[in-house]
Amino acid sequence: MRKLLQASLALGTAALIAGCSGGGTSPATSAPAASEAATSTATSSSAAPAGEGATLTIWTDAEREEAIKGQAERFEEATGADVEVVQKNFEDLRNDFIAQVPTGEGPDITVGAHDWLGALVTAGVVDTVDVGDMAAEFEPVALEAMTYDGQLYALPYSLETVALIQNVDLVGDTAPATWDEMIQMGEASGAERPFVINTGGETGDGYTMYGFQTSFGAPVFVQDESGSYTSEVGMGGEKGQAFAQWLYDNGMKGKGYLSTTVDYDINNELFASGKAAFTVQGPWAIPAYEGVNVKVSPIPSAGGEPAGPFVGVQGFYLSSQSENPLLAQDFLVNYLGTKEGQQSLYDADPRLPALTAIGEEVKSDPIIAGFLESSKNGVPMPNIPEMGAVWDFWNAAEAQIIAGAEPVATWDTMITNLQAELDK
Amino acid sequence: MTGESHSRRWGRMGGGFLVKLLLMGIVNAFGVSVILSAWQAQSWAILGVSVALLAIADWVYFSRRALPLKYLLPGLVFLAIFQVFTLAYTGYVAFTNYGTGHAGSMQQAVDAALIQAEKRLPDSPTYPLAVVRQGDEIGFAITDDGEVRVGTAEEPLSAVEDAAVGDGDVPTAVPGWEVIPRAQLLTDTTLQQLVTSLRVPVSDDAEEGSIRTREGSKGTIYSSSLEWDETGQTLTNTETGVVYSANDRGEFVGDDGSRLPTGWYVNIGADNFVRAVTDPSLAGPLLTVTLWTFVFAIASVVVSFAVGLAFALIYNDPRLRGRKVIRTLLILPYAFPAFMSALLWRGMLNAEFGVVNELFFFGSTIGWLSDPVLARLAVVFVNVWLSYPYWFLVSTGALQALPADTLEAATIDGAGRWRRFQAITLPLLLVATAPLAISSFAFSFNNFTIIYMLTEGGPAFPGNQARLGATDILISAIYKISGVSGGVADYGLASALSIVVFIVIGVISALAFRQTRKLEEYQ
Numbered sequence: 026m027r028k029l030l031q032a033s034l035a036l037g038t039a040a041l042i043a044g045c046s047g048g049g050t051s052p053a054t055s056a057p058a059a060s061e062a063a064t065s066t067a068t069s070s071s072a073a074p075a076g077e078g079a080t081l082t083i084w085t086d087a088e089r090e091e092a093i094k095g096q097a098e099r100f101e102e103a104t105g106a107d108v109e110v111v112q113k114n115f116e117d118l119r120n121d122f123i124a125q126v127p128t129g130e131g132p133d134i135t136v137g138a139h140d141w142l143g144a145l146v147t148a149g150v151v152d153t154v155d156v157g158d159m160a161a162e163f164e165p166v167a168l169e170a171m172t173y174d175g176q177l178y179a180l181p182y183s184l185e186t187v188a189l190i191q192n193v194d195l196v197g198d199t200a201p202a203t204w205d206e207m208i209q210m211g212e213a214s215g216a217e218r219p220f221v222i223n224t225g226g227e228t229g230d231g232y233t234m235y236g237f238q239t240s241f242g243a244p245v246f247v248q249d250e251s252g253s254y255t256s257e258v259g260m261g262g263e264k265g266q267a268f269a270q271w272l273y274d275n276g277m278k279g280k281g282y283l284s285t286t287v288d289y290d291i292n293n294e295l296f297a298s299g300k301a302a303f304t305v306q307g308p309w310a311i312p313a314y315e316g317v318n319v320k321v322s323p324i325p326s327a328g329g330e331p332a333g334p335f336v337g338v339q340g341f342y343l344s345s346q347s348e349n350p351l352l353a354q355d356f357l358v359n360y361l362g363t364k365e366g367q368q369s370l371y372d373a374d375p376r377l378p379a380l381t382a383i384g385e386e387v388k389s390d391p392i393i394a395g396f397l398e399s400s401k402n403g404v405p406m407p408n409i410p411e412m413g414a415v416w417d418f419w420n421a422a423e424a425q426i427i428a429g430a431e432p433v434a435t436w437d438t439m440i441t442n443l444q445a446e447l448d449k
Numbered sequence: 450m451t452g453e454s455h456s457r458r459w460g461r462m463g464g465g466f467l468v469k470l471l472l473m474g475i476v477n478a479f480g481v482s483v484i485l486s487a488w489q490a491q492s493w494a495i496l497g498v499s500v501a502l503l504a505i506a507d508w509v510y511f512s513r514r515a516l517p518l519k520y521l522l523p524g525l526v527f528l529a530i531f532q533v534f535t536l537a538y539t540g541y542v543a544f545t546n547y548g549t550g551h552a553g554s555m556q557q558a559v560d561a562a563l564i565q566a567e568k569r570l571p572d573s574p575t576y577p578l579a580v581v582r583q584g585d586e587i588g589f590a591i592t593d594d595g596e597v598r599v600g601t602a603e604e605p606l607s608a609v610e611d612a613a614v615g616d617g618d619v620p621t622a623v624p625g626w627e628v629i630p631r632a633q634l635l636t637d638t639t640l641q642q643l644v645t646s647l648r649v650p651v652s653d654d655a656e657e658g659s660i661r662t663r664e665g666s667k668g669t670i671y672s673s674s675l676e677w678d679e680t681g682q683t684l685t686n687t688e689t690g691v692v693y694s695a696n697d698r699g700e701f702v703g704d705d706g707s708r709l710p711t712g713w714y715v716n717i718g719a720d721n722f723v724r725a726v727t728d729p730s731l732a733g734p735l736l737t738v739t740l741w742t743f744v745f746a747i748a749s750v751v752v753s754f755a756v757g758l759a760f761a762l763i764y765n766d767p768r769l770r771g772r773k774v775i776r777t778l779l780i781l782p783y784a785f786p787a788f789m790s791a792l793l794w795r796g797m798l799n800a801e802f803g804v805v806n807e808l809f810f811f812g813s814t815i816g817w818l819s820d821p822v823l824a825r826l827a828v829v830f831v832n833v834w835l836s837y838p839y840w841f842l843v844s845t846g847a848l849q850a851l852p853a854d855t856l857e858a859a860t861i862d863g864a865g866r867w868r869r870f871q872a873i874t875l876p877l878l879l880v881a882t883a884p885l886a887i888s889s890f891a892f893s894f895n896n897f898t899i900i901y902m903l904t905e906g907g908p909a910f911p912g913n914q915a916r917l918g919a920t921d922i923l924i925s926a927i928y929k930i931s932g933v934s935g936g937v938a939d940y941g942l943a944s945a946l947s948i949v950v951f952i953v954i955g956v957i958s959a960l961a962f963r964q965t966r967k968l969e970e971y972q
Contacts, residue, residue: 079636104635120933127553144938148552149561149711155663157575174710176565226799227819227907285819286801345561350645352635355664410549410710413936417916421909428819438912445730 079349080107081356084122084135086115092373093136096360106352119144126150126344133353139170139338142178143410151178152343152350156358167379170338170405172253179340180357182367183376186336187233187307188399189325192216193318195302200322204237207325208282211302219282221301226288229424231416232406233305234272235335239404241268241328245415246407254407256447260419261440264328269426269436271327278429285428305334308377308396321395323402336403338379411447418443473510477503502526536951543944544716549937551699551714559677561711562684562693562701566675570658577618578660578668580634580644581626587640589649589660590620590628591668599623600649606660619666634665641665684709714941721945734915735926735946742922745829746893750886753833757840758878762870765848776845783838791902794831798903819908821919828920832899836889840882847881848874883965890961891954900925923950 081100085093090112097108111132113121119141125131127150137145145151153176160168160177167181189200189207195214201207211219224230231238235245238260247259260268275282287295293313295301305324324332341361347353360366367380371387377396378384388394406412422439426432480503487496509515509522545551553561576591581599588601590612597612597620615621621628634640648659651670658672676685684693684701693701699715700708726732760779764772782790797804798817806815817827851874859869900906906921906929916936917926927946932938 079638079641105632106635120938123552123938127557144549146561146565147550147710147712149557149713150552152564153567155569155669157667157669174565176568226795228905284801286799286814291799291802345564346557348638349635349641351641351663351665355635355666358664410937413549413932414916416936417909418913421907421913421916421918424819425909425911428816442730442912442914 079352080109081134081349081352082109082111082132084111084113084118084132086118086136087112088374089136089370092370093361095369095373096356096366100356100360104352104355106349108356122342122344123148123150126346129346131344131346133344133347133349134357135342135344137179137340137342139179139181139340140406140408140412141342142171142173142408143412145342146173146178147410150345152345152347153178154180154343154354154357156180156362159358159362162381163379164381164384164400166336166400166403166405167338167340169253170336170408171340173408174253179342180362181338181340181379182361182370183339183374184336184379184397184400185307185309185339185376186396186400186403187236187305187334188321188323188396189303190296190306190310190314191303191320191322192296192299192301193320195299198320200320201303201325203325204240204327207303214302216302217300218295218302220303221287221292221295222283222305223289223292224283224285224287224424224427225420227285227424227428229285229420229422229427231419231423232335234423236305236324236332237271237327238268239334240324240326240330240332241265241271242330243268244404245419246409246411248404254409256409256411258440258444258447261437261444265440266433266436267328269422269432272423272426273429273432276427276429283427285424308392311392319392321392321399323399331402333402333404334399335406336400337406339376340379414446415443418446469510473507476506480506539944539947542940543721543948544718544941545714546699546717546720546941547714547944548939548941549932550710551712553713555695555699555713558699558701558709558711558713559684562675562709563673563677565710566686567661567671567673570670570672573658573670576660576668577614577620578662578666579620579623580629580640580662580665581620581623582629583626587629587643587647588626589647589662589668590623590626591660592618592620597623599626600660602647602649605650605652617666631665717941721942722949724942725946725949731915734910734917737910738917738921738923738926741825741920742894745825745832745922746890746896748829749832749836749893749896750890752829753836754840754844754882754886754889756833756837757842758844760837760841761844761848765845776841779841780838782835783842787835788898788902790835791831791899794827794834795903798827818904821908824904824908824920828900828903831903832893832896835899836893839889843882843885844878847878850881851877880965884962887958887961887965891958894922894954895924895950896922897924897928901928 081097083093083097090110094110097110100106101108115136118135118137122131122135122137123144127148131150142151154171156163156168156177163181164184167184168177171177171179171181191198191200192214195216196210199210201210208219223233225233231245238244241264243260243262243264245258245260246254247257249255272283273279277284289310292304292306293310296304296306297314297317299317311319324334326332341357343350343353343357361370364380364382367378367383371378371383375387375393377393377400378387384397388397407415418439422435426435480499483499484496484503487493487499506522506526509518576593578592579590581588581590586601588599588604589606590597590599590609591606592598592614595614595618596608597614598606598608600606609623609625611624612620613622629640634644644662644665648661648671650659651657656672658670660668661671662668674686674688676687677683678685682695685691686693686703691703691705691707693703693709696702697715698712698717700712702708724731725735763769764776764779769775795818796802800806800814800816800819803817805817806813815823817823855873856869859873864872900920900922904918904920906918906925908920909916909918916929921929923946927943927950928934929936930939930946931943932940
C-alpha cells in the first residue's frame with residue numbers, strides 16, 4: 026500500500042510538472058495562422074484539415090533580419106501563413122544549410138552568397154527559382170552569378186565588388202587608367218607608399234588581387250560563350266606566368282608595392298592615415314576611411330587588358346526539401362523579389378543593389394556609383410564547387426611569390442597541383 | 450523504522466522522501482518533455498533512448514537494491530550522452546564519405562538530379578493558373594488567350610466551356626471542378642507538396658513539355674531531360690540516352706563515364722584511414738604535420754614547465770622583496786584569453802610593422818611568420834609565454850608544500866643547493882605535477898586556438914600540398930580538411946583523423962600515467 030501510494034504520488038508530481046513545462050513549449054505558434062486560414066476558407070466546402078497551419082522558416086544574418094521581418098509581416102497578413110525568421114552567423118549559414126536540409130530540420134529559405142552555389146548543388150539542397158519576366162530588371166551579372174548549369178537557383182538582391190580607392194587630398198580626383206600611371210601619381214604625391222593592397226598577411230588574397238590578374242588575360246577558370254564557368258583552369262600558361270612575374274617584380278624582393286606584411290587591418294590603417302595614396306578595397310572598408318576624402322573608380326589595368334574584379338552576389342536560396350514549396354516560392358518572388366522588398370533590404374543594409382531600378386536611384390551617392398561602375402567590368406566569382414580547392418592553392422602561391430619565391434616555377438607548380446586536385 | 454534510509458522517511462527528519470519525490474518529479478518532467486518532443490519530431494532513436502534512460506532512472510532511485518548506482522547514474526548518463534555518443538557518431542562518419550557532394554540520402558540525390566534537369570522552355574509564356582480538384586484528383590486550370598483549359602497528371606490540357614475568370618485572368622470557377630482557394634493552398638502543407646510535384650502535360654506529345662507552378666497562381670511550361678526508373682534505380686537522360694546508375698561510392702555514373710553532380714553518402718569501409726596513409730598527396734604532408742604536432746606538444750610542456758619552475762624557485766626565496774606583486778605580474782599572461790594574446794602576438798611578430806622587429810632587431814624585416822622554421826619557433830615561443838604562468842602557479846604551490854624537515858635533514862647531512870634540488874625538491878615536485886604534465890601534453894596536442902589565431906597553420910608547404918602548412922598541428926589540419934571554414938568538405942576523412950588523434954592521446958596518457966606511479970615511490 027505504501028509503495029503504491031509512493032508510486033502514484035511520484036507519477037502525479039511528474040505529470041504536474043510536465044504539464045507546466047509543456048504548456049510553454051507546445052506548438053501553439055501555428056494556431057493563429059490556422060484560425061485565419063479557417064475563416065478565409067469557410068466559404069468553400071473545405072476538405073483540408075482545418076487547423077493545419079503552415080510555417081515558413083527563414084534563416085538570415087543580423088544585418089538583414091529587420092528587412093526580412095518587415096516583408097514577412099506583410100506576407101503573414103496577406104496569406105495567413107506564419108513566418109519564422111531565425112538569425113544566424115553569416116559564416117555558419119552555408120554549412121548549417123548543407124547539414125540540416127537533408128535531415129529535414131533545415132529552413133525553407135536562407136540568405137547566402139552566390140559562390141556557395143556549387144557546394145549547395147552538389148549537396149542537392151537547393152531548388153531552382155523562376156523569377157519569370159522580372160529577370161530583365163536585375164543586373165545581368167547578378168543573375169549570371171546565381172545560375173548554375175543553365176538554371177537559376179536564387180533570388181539575387183545585392184552585389185559586392187572591389188574597386189580602386191584613392192585619397193583625393195593626396196593625388197587629386199583623376200582616376201588613373203593604368204598601374205604605371207597610378208604608381209607615378211602615388212610617387213608624386215609624396216605619400217609614404219604610392220599603393221597598398223591587402224594580401225591577407227601570409228595567407229594570400231587572390232580575391233582582392235584578381236582585377237590585376239584579369240588585366241593580364243589570365244582568368245581563374247575559362248568561361249564558355251554563355252558566361253558559365255567551365256572547370257578548365259585559365260590562369261596557366263604564358264599569361265598566368267606574366268602575372269606571376271608582375272607580382273614578383275612589384276613584391277618584396279622587387280619594388281615593394283606588394284607585401285605579405287599587409288593584412289586587412291594594416292591596409293586600412295595605412296590608407297586611412299594618409300600613408301598610402303591608393304588602395305583596392307570593397308564597400309565594406311569604406312567606414313574605416315572616415316575622414317579621408319575618397320574617390321572610388323574601376324581598377325587600373327596592369328597587364329594591358331581591362332581589369333575585371335570578382336563580383337560577389339548575395340541572394341536567397343530555396344531548400345529542395347521545403348515542406349511549403351508554394352509558400353516559399355511565393356514569398357521569394359512576390360515579396361522579396363519586388364521593388365518594394367528589395368528597397369527595404371537596401372534601406373536596412375545598403376549594399377550595391379542587384380535590381381537595376383534601385384541602382385539608378387542610389388547612384389547619386391558617388392561612392393556607390395564608383396563601386397557599381399567597377400562591377401560593370403567585373404565577372405562573377407566562379408560558383409562551381411571546384412572553387413573551394415582553388416582558393417587555398419591560389420592564395421598561397423601568390424603570397425609566396427610576393428614574398429620573393431621564384432615566380433614562374435611557383436606559379437606553374439600551383440597550376441599543376443591545382444589541376445591534380447581538380448582531376449580527383 | 451530505525452534502519453530506514455533518509456530518502457524513505459516520511460515525517461520525522463524533514464521528509465527526505467518528499468525531497469526525493471520532488472527531485473525525481475523534475476527529472477521525470479524533463480524526461481517526459483524530451484520524449485514528447487522526440488515523438489513530435491519523429492526521432493525514434495532519441496525517443497527510445499530517452500524512454501530507456503527515464504525508466505532506468507526511476508528504477509534506480511525508487512528501488513532498494515540499486516544503491517551504488519544511485520551515486521553513479523548521473524555521471525554515467527552524462528558520459529553516455531556527451532562522450533560516448535559523440536565518439537560513436539564520429540566513428541560512424543569516419544567510415545562514410547560524408548562531405549561535399551555526399552550530404553544526403555540517395556532519394557534526395559534523385560530529387561536533386563530531377564530538379565537540376567527540369568528546365569523552363571525558353572519561349573514558354575506565363576499563364577494565370579488555379580489549382581482545381583475533382584474528388585481526390587487535383588489538376589490545373591490555366592487561362593490561355595481568354596480560354597480556360599484544365600488538365601491533370603494523366604489528362605493533358607483541354608478547353609472547358611462556361612468557366613469564369615477573375616483578377617489577372619485567374620480561373621475562378623470551372624464547371625465540374627472545385628477551384629481550391631489560394632489561402633487554403635498556402636496553408637495546407639500536404640496539398641502544397643502535391644501541387645508542386647504535379648506536372649500537367651500540355652498535349653499528348655511529351656516533347657511539348659508540361660505545366661508546373663511554383664507559387665500556385667502562375668503556370669509555365671517545363672520539360673525535364675532526366676527520367677527516374679524506380680524499379681531499375683537508374684536515371685535516364687531522354688535527350689542523349691545516357692543511363693546513370695548508382696555505384697558503391699554514392700554517385701550516379703553514366704554509361705559514358707560522366708557523373709551527376711549530386712551524390713549521397715555511403716559506407717566506404719576503412720577507406721578514409723587507408724587514404725590518409727597511402728594517398729601520396731596526403732600522406733607526406735600528414736606525416737610532417739604529425740611529427741610537428743609531437744614536437745610542438747612536447748616542447749610546449751617541457752619548456753613552459755622549465756620556465757615556470759625556474760620562476761617559482763626564484764620567487765619562492767623568502768629573502769626576495771615584493772614577491773606578491775611580482776608573482777601577480779607573472780600570472781598575467783595566464784589571465785588574458787588565449788586567442789586574444791595569440792592575435793596580439795600575430796601583430797607584434799609582423800615582419801614590417803611588428804614591434805618585435807622594430808624594438809629588438811633594429812627595424813629589420815625578419816619574417817617570423819613567413820619562414821617555416823621561424824614560424825614554428827614563434828608558435829612554440831608564444832605558447833610557452835601563454836602557459837608558463839600555469840606551471841609557475843603549480844610549482845609555487847608544490848614547493849610550499851614540500852616537507853621542511855626533509856630538506857633540513859639534507860642540509861644537516863651536508864647536501865649542497867643543487868644536490869637538494871636534484872635529489873629531493875625535483876622528485877617530490879614531479880610526484881605532484883607529472884599528472885598535470887600529461888593533461889597539459891594532451892591539451893597542447895589539441896591546442897587549436899594558438900595555431901589558428903597566430904599563423905592559421907601557415908606558411909603553406911611548398912606547392913601547398915594537401916592545403917596544409919608548416920605550423921599546422923593535427924587538430925588544425927583536421928579543421929581544414931573538414932571544410933567547416935569553407936572550401937571542399939571531407940567530414941569522413943576528418944572524422945577518421947580525429948579518431949586517430951583520440952587513440953594517440955589515449956595511448957600516450959595511459960602509458961604516462963603508468964610511469965608516474967613509479968615516481969610515487971619517493972613518498
